[in-house]
Amino acid sequence: MPRAPKLICRDVWKLYGPDPVQFLARNPSPEDAALREAGMIGAVRAADVEIREGEIFVIMGLSGSGKSTLVRCLSRLVEPTGGAIEFDGDDLLAMSEAQLTQLRRKKIGMVFQNFALLPHLTVLQNVAFPLEVQGAPRAQREARAHEMIEIVGLKGREHYFPRQLSGGQQQRVGIARSLVGAPEIWFLDEPFSALDPLIRREMQDEFLRLQGLLHKTIVFITHDFDEAIRLADRIAVMKDGRIVQTATPEELVLNPATGYVAEFTKHIPRGKVLTTRSVMAPLGDGPFAGDLEASARVADVADAVEAAPHPFRVIEAGRPIGQLGAAAVIDVLIGRQRAGAPA
Numbered sequence: 001m002p003r004a005p006k007l008i009c010r011d012v013w014k015l016y017g018p019d020p021v022q023f024l025a026r027n028p029s030p031e032d033a034a035l036r037e038a039g040m041i042g043a044v045r046a047a048d049v050e051i052r053e054g055e056i057f058v059i060m061g062l063s064g065s066g067k068s069t070l071v072r073c074l075s076r077l078v079e080p081t082g083g084a085i086e087f088d089g090d091d092l093l094a095m096s097e098a099q100l101t102q103l104r105r106k107k108i109g110m111v112f113q114n115f116a117l118l119p120h121l122t123v124l125q126n127v128a129f130p131l132e133v134q135g136a137p138r139a140q141r142e143a144r145a146h147e148m149i150e151i152v153g154l155k156g157r158e159h160y161f162p163r164q165l166s167g168g169q170q171q172r173v174g175i176a177r178s179l180v181g182a183p184e185i186w187f188l189d190e191p192f193s194a195l196d197p198l199i200r201r202e203m204q205d206e207f208l209r210l211q212g213l214l215h216k217t218i219v220f221i222t223h224d225f226d227e228a229i230r231l232a233d234r235i236a237v238m239k240d241g242r243i244v245q246t247a248t249p250e251e252l253v254l255n256p257a258t259g260y261v262a263e264f265t266k267h268i269p270r271g272k273v274l275t276t277r278s279v280m281a282p283l284g285d286g287p288f289a290g291d292l293e294a295s296a297r298v299a300d301v302a303d304a305v306e307a308a309p310h311p312f313r314v315i316e317a318g319r320p321i322g323q324l325g326a327a328a329v330i331d332v333l334i335g336r337q338r339a340g341a342p343a
């Protein structure tokens, strides 16, 4: 079902250099050479993004590609040089400082790579802090903070200080704090990149569990394509300030728009990304071993399909649309392409 757009940005630019607003007015769509000549850095260039309600939208790109600058433009922590941004249908760029402060306090939650906790406050005080800034009464803010601490699995550690917690636990505090004001949109800027790989994976699972409970609209920055495909509904790939492709993980792998995107997707195990829908064969007469959802990932159904004596039917919206047998699953898992095969 198509979801309503929550945040839309059109032709957003952020240039650093001498008099960027004037420069962009004179050159509405400057290419590399024009930027270089004028001594400009094109941190974000002509970004078009539509973030839909309830989706996990991942912005992926290497260091310096413009991810953080773009996300900061989306909350106007950085002032865009040009373009248009709408938040819930309101013109973000027309808002006053006071309106922006309200918006950031009430509707936006943020989590950062370095946790950004206040070292002299306890877990409880850190999590309750945004509500304190808003002037909520103590009992109310502590009750709400306790709720969030429990939801991120830190019950019992309310009175610890950040230095007494592991990195993963500190980030849980950061997550709880970002959620305490019940934001409508949640920005996470490389939240797990300071964590070691095992904890990082655990936190990704935890994040997906939380999203299953909370259904937030999420903008998640990462430079790690593996992380992006695990978490994303859609991914925008950035390079040199530009968004080179916005697509589902599956579309990125099947139809990379550029060689650059193809390079990123090359090492991804296809079974983790491809769905049964994109690798199924036309529906035969049976017999069938059972039914699979069209949106299920091949890796998740591989064991069942391989062990069964017959193919499975692939079902979409309650109707069979194709079939999937062991040979096709094995092709995906070992990366073998057959002539005429769908993927």
Ligand SMILES: Nc1ncnc2c1ncn2[C@@H]1O[C@H](COP(=O)(O)OP(=O)(O)OP(=O)(O)O)[C@@H](O)[C@H]1O
Binding pocket: 016, 041, 042, 043, 061, 062, 063, 064, 065, 066, 067, 068, 069, 070, 223
């Ligand atoms: N205040 C600034 N002044 C000048 N250039 C800047 C400024 N902020 C960012 N840039 C430049 O803009 C480009 C994009 O930076 P940005 O931090 O958005 O990239 P990123 O993809 O988030 O990188 P990272 O993953 O390393 O955080 C970089 O070339 C950076 O040097």
